[in-house]
Amino acid sequence: MSPHDSIVTLLDDAARLARAVPQFDTDNCLSLPEAYTIQSASIARRVARGERRVGVKMGFTSRAKMAQMGLSDVIWGRLTDAMQIEEGASVQRSRFVHPRVEPELAFLLKKPLAGNVTTVEALAAVEAIAPALEIIDSRYQDFKFTLPEVIADNASSSGFVVGGWHDPRTDFRNLGLVMSIDGRPVQIGSTAALLGDPLRSLVAAARLSAAAGEPLQAGWTVLAGGATPAEWIHPGQHVAVEMQGLGGAAFHLS
Ligand code: OOG
Ligand code: MG
Numbered sequence: 001m002s003p004h005d006s007i008v009t010l011l012d013d014a015a016r017l018a019r020a021v022p023q024f025d026t027d028n029c030l031s032l033p034e035a036y037t038i039q040s041a042s043i044a045r046r047v048a049r050g051e052r053r054v055g056v057k058m059g060f061t062s063r064a065k066m067a068q069m070g071l072s073d074v075i076w077g078r079l080t081d082a083m084q085i086e087e088g089a090s091v092q093r094s095r096f097v098h099p100r101v102e103p104e105l106a107f108l109l110k111k112p113l114a115g116n117v118t119t120v121e122a123l124a125a126v127e128a129i130a131p132a133l134e135i136i137d138s139r140y141q142d143f144k145f146t147l148p149e150v151i152a153d154n155a156s157s158s159g160f161v162v163g164g165w166h167d168p169r170t171d172f173r174n175l176g177l178v179m180s181i182d183g184r185p186v187q188i189g190s191t192a193a194l195l196g197d198p199l200r201s202l203v204a205a206a207r208l209s210a211a212a213g214e215p216l217q218a219g220w221t222v223l224a225g226g227a228t229p230a231e232w233i234h235p236g237q238h239v240a241v242e243m244q245g246l247g248g249a250a251f252h253l254s
Helices: 005-017 032-048 063-069 119-124 147-152 198-211
Strands: 053-059 075-080 100-109 126-136 157-162 176-181 184-190 221-223 238-243 247-253
Touching (some): 005 032, 075 147, 075 198, 100 157, 100 184, 100 198, 100 238, 126 238, 126 247
Parallel strands (some): 053 221
Antiparallel strands (some): 053 075, 100 126, 100 221, 126 157, 176 184, 238 247
């Protein structure tokens, strides 16, 4: 028994049953390493239920996201196959507590990538890039949390949609993007918002996941982080992102 078992159960049940839970660390007792241990243990429960690890998502890699959530450290979370939503598919609102959506860039890896790598080494491990949408869904009431709390909650990971994969040998450091809800543009941004170069987000993913003993694997997807503030989504809405030169990705919330 670990002293954090009850928190692991609380957060895993909250995600599984789409039920909000109160914040548990309002007096800041939890350290960041402890928070990642809780995240890892809650993902282990998902894997024990049959889910498969398919990659990593980065968080707070843009100023827009840091400002929206009031937190400024880059964080990461673990992605499983159950979180992936087929491009263009309909997903049920009942899966989520209070979902939001944000536009992201996705990397598909062709080689493992671990440790302190350069952006050139990171690019050499990339098979393809794609526009993506992340559905984030904090398990905490009112979508409010401290840094250790959101890390323990797997960085609000809940769903993601990836568009068509493209050759990464293009300059994708400053691609314009538009996220629309029901055809109405709601956020406009650029991939440059991601640490100035989305490859820096992949470099951070390589370093942080290797330090946790789970180096990035060939075939994994890495989400580079929300490039704009996230938007609330509601049943009946159609959400789409269009990225300069890379096409789009979309889903419907039913
Ligand atoms: C935390 C997750 C942050 C991103 O792309 O910055 C994130 C949250 O905002 O709930 O996914
Ligand atoms: Mg995100």
